[in-house]
Amino acid sequence: xxxxxxDNNATTMVAPEVRDAMAPFFEELWGNPxxxxxxxxxxxxxxxxxxxxxxxxxxxxxxxxxFTGCGSESDNMALRGAVEAAGGYPHIITxxxxxxxxxxxxxYLGDRGSKLTELRVDSEGRLDLDELQDSIxxxxxxxxxxxxxxxxxxxxxxxxxxEIVKQAGCVMHTDAVQMVGKMPVDVKETSVDLLSLSGHKLxxxxxxxxxxxxxxxKVNPLILGGHQEGGKRAGTENVPYIVGLGRACELAAENxxxxxxxxxxxxxxxxxxxxxxxxxxxxxxxxxxxLPNTLNVGFEFIEGEAILLMLDxxxxxxxxGSACTSGSLEPSHVMRAMGVPFxxxxxxxxxxxxxxxxxxxxxxxxxxxxxxxxRLRELSPFVKD
Amino acid sequence: xxxxxDKVKEHFSHPRNVGLIEEPDGVGEVGSLACGDxxxxxxxxxxxxxxxxxxxxxxxxxxxxxxxxxxxxxIKGMTLDEAEKVTNKDIAEYLGGLPEQKxxxxxxxxxxxxxxxxxxxxGQTGTRELEGKVVCTxxxxxxxxxxxxxxxxxxxxxxxxxxxxxxxxxxxxCREEIAKIISAVRGEPIEVEQPQPQPKRITNIQRINLxxxxxxxxxxxxxxxxxxxxxxxxxxGNRVLVSFRKACAQCPAAPFTMKExxxxxxxxxxxxxxxxxxxxx
Numbered sequence: 001x002x003x004x005x006x007d008n009n010a011t012t013m014v015a016p017e018v019r020d021a022m023a024p025f026f027e028e029l030w031g032n033p034x035x036x037x038x039x040x041x042x043x044x045x046x047x048x049x050x051x052x053x054x055x056x057x058x059x060x061x062x063x064x065x066x067f068t069g070c071g072s073e074s075d076n077m078a079l080r081g082a083v084e085a086a087g088g089y090p091h092i093i094t095x096x097x098x099x100x101x102x103x104x105x106x107x108y109l110g111d112r113g114s115k116l117t118e119l120r121v122d123s124e125g126r127l128d129l130d131e132l133q134d135s136i137x138x139x140x141x142x143x144x145x146x147x148x149x150x151x152x153x154x155x156x157x158x159x160x161x162x163e164i165v166k167q168a169g170c171v172m173h174t175d176a177v178q179m180v181g182k183m184p185v186d187v188k189e190t191s192v193d194l195l196s197l198s199g200h201k202l203x204x205x206x207x208x209x210x211x212x213x214x215x216x217x218k219v220n221p222l223i224l225g226g227h228q229e230g231g232k233r234a235g236t237e238n239v240p241y242i243v244g245l246g247r248a249c250e251l252a253a254e255n256x257x258x259x260x261x262x263x264x265x266x267x268x269x270x271x272x273x274x275x276x277x278x279x280x281x282x283x284x285x286x287x288x289x290x291l292p293n294t295l296n297v298g299f300e301f302i303e304g305e306a307i308l309l310m311l312d313x314x315x316x317x318x319x320x321g322s323a324c325t326s327g328s329l330e331p332s333h334v335m336r337a338m339g340v341p342f343x344x345x346x347x348x349x350x351x352x353x354x355x356x357x358x359x360x361x362x363x364x365x366x367x368x369x370x371x372x373x374x375r376l377r378e379l380s381p382f383v384k385d
Numbered sequence: 386x387x388x389x390x391d392k393v394k395e396h397f398s399h400p401r402n403v404g405l406i407e408e409p410d411g412v413g414e415v416g417s418l419a420c421g422d423x424x425x426x427x428x429x430x431x432x433x434x435x436x437x438x439x440x441x442x443x444x445x446x447x448x449x450x451x452x453x454x455x456x457x458x459x460i461k462g463m464t465l466d467e468a469e470k471v472t473n474k475d476i477a478e479y480l481g482g483l484p485e486q487k488x489x490x491x492x493x494x495x496x497x498x499x500x501x502x503x504x505x506x507x508g509q510t511g512t513r514e515l516e517g518k519v520v521c522t523x524x525x526x527x528x529x530x531x532x533x534x535x536x537x538x539x540x541x542x543x544x545x546x547x548x549x550x551x552x553x554x555x556x557x558x559c560r561e562e563i564a565k566i567i568s569a570v571r572g573e574p575i576e577v578e579q580p581q582p583q584p585k586r587i588t589n590i591q592r593i594n595l596x597x598x599x600x601x602x603x604x605x606x607x608x609x610x611x612x613x614x615x616x617x618x619x620x621x622g623n624r625v626l627v628s629f630r631k632a633c634a635q636c637p638a639a640p641f642t643m644k645e646x647x648x649x650x651x652x653x654x655x656x657x658x659x660x661x662x663x664x665x666x
Contacts, residue, residue: 301418303449306449341419342420342421346418379442379444379450381424
């Protein structure tokens with residue numbers, strides 16, 4: 001069966017070039033980069049090269065990159081490490097639409113004593129920067145605002161936000177897991193202090209991520225017990241995966257234009273096709289400030305899991321903010337924060353593309369989706385003739 | 386990925402008896418768009434009082450659609466006395482089992498059938514009658530329903546009850562009460578985990594101020610979009626008494642508005658145990 005993978009915000013295919021770059025580190029170059037002997041020590045230069053590759057993609061200095069096990073670890077380290085370094089439990093400001101790796105950590109810190117402010121978004125998923133400004137008090141220390149939303153693709157004006165944060169003298173963390181590799185990011189041009197990224201969202205394998213820590217920003221380590229990563233993250237380096245992440249970042253830089261032009265064109269064709277062929281649908285999220293690969297559509301009167309399973313039958317992989325797909329009983333917190341009524345949130349579907357998609361993938365989806373939507377609406381008691 | 390049986394997948398892909406019967410003998414409607422699943426069941430009897438034809442319409446996930454389809458196949462040809470004895474377990478078994486978190490789909494089938502039979506016998510509208518006292522205000526589940534589900538399915542934990550009828554799966558404020566019901570039915574004590582952090586202690590004045598702020602910031606703007614408004618009438622402990630104004634006052638969707646737009650933010654920003662009640666001006 002044809003396989004059309006439109007769930008790239010969940011995870012991406014490992015690029016063949018990345019796989020090839022990793023292979024020697026499973027075969028001959030398996031030494032420990034901390035070893036004094038040549039067999040191990042020679043591996044260190046490849047870790048350094050990978051660090052330079054990651055740093056280059058986001059405009060950082062290599063010394064500002066800490067390799068981690070995943071994006072969630074980066075988020076945990078940024079928030080818990082910065083709070084611990086600050087001492088006590090400072091006021092934290094975040095948003096209502098963060099990934100659970102940020103939201104759960106903020107609430108955890110909130111339960112332990114931090115005052116927590118979760119900024120609202122409007123119906124398009126946008127922040128009100130005046131509200132941010134008003135929320136910052138003398139006790140505010142850490143502000144964590146995602147760069148791009150995983151469900152809707154909405155991009156927050158992080159450069160502008162970081163400037164407000166800098167003026168207030170606070171620490172700015174951004175979860176840029178969905179942004180890095182899809183859109184240009186340059187930490188030299190912003191006042192972001194901490195930035196999380198993840199390997200498997202940009203065609204590296206699962207199990208590797210990184211945290212950018214601006215020089216001078218104090219973050220305590222989560223994992224103690226070794227000098228690795230400048231003492232910021234103990235544990236023998238996961239060399240093959242770190243090398244893979246470095247290569248993936250190089251490829252992302254090379255393919256950035258393609259992502260923004262060809263991938264966006266495919267996404268736009270999918271969006272226009274769906275809006276033209278299915279009645280009672282709407283696009284969730286700010287269409288003008290959105291990742292070029294992401295489309296979140298709400299189908300009225302039908303339920304997301306049923307749509308996904310019918311898409312699956314014709315080989316199309318997508319995801320949903322519906323309650324039923326996750327086993328929870330309420331739809332996604334992002335849809336709820338945007339005030340998308342429950343009635344429409346249950347039928348929201350996210351399509352997320354990558355440079356490995358083709359125009360045929362879009363055609364295949366547009367060929368089957370209207371039939372699936374019609375079929376489920378025939379079953380629905382809420383559709384009136 | 387849900388672990389659905391082949392039979393669930395088959396009934397989802399090829400549901401039987403889809404549609405609405407014209408001039409039915411009985412109609413049952415349960416669930417709502419807001420809850421995430423809903424089922425409308427219609428049947429017609431033959432001269433011997435057996436179910437000659439039955440049709441359904443379902444909004445919901447694969448297991449909700451499959452459960453509805455299975456229900457119609459099970460009850461076709463039955464008398465109403467026979468159909469009345471069909472339990473949610475029969476529906477799940479017919480499908481070769483359902484994932485635990487999806488058992489509520491089979492319960493929805495049984496409830497729609499009961500509502501349709503009641504509609505035939507009493508002529509009362511085919512929506513579900515609430516019997517007993519509402520325990521879970523998020524999903525509108527009563528104590529007698531929880532008792533029945535615990536008994537029919539031999540359930541022993543609050544999580545089970547949530548999987549079977551959603552009760553306790555929203556704000557979680559009723560989990561302790563659900564545990565008491567399970568204990569009473571089973572005649573043994575049940576421990577309940579409290580995942581919710583304890584709310585911070587605030588004075589009554591602070592609480593009322595917080596409620597007013599939340600109404601002003603979160604609730605009123607959304608009601609005004611639709612030409613409605615709301616007024617805070619009184620606060621008595623965890624009961625918040627409000628009155629709808631303008632368009633909201635006559636709106637048929639008011640129960641939905643109450644739960645989604647008024648109660649949910651108050652629970653989020655003030656306290657998990659808040660119950661909002663409407664008082665007519």
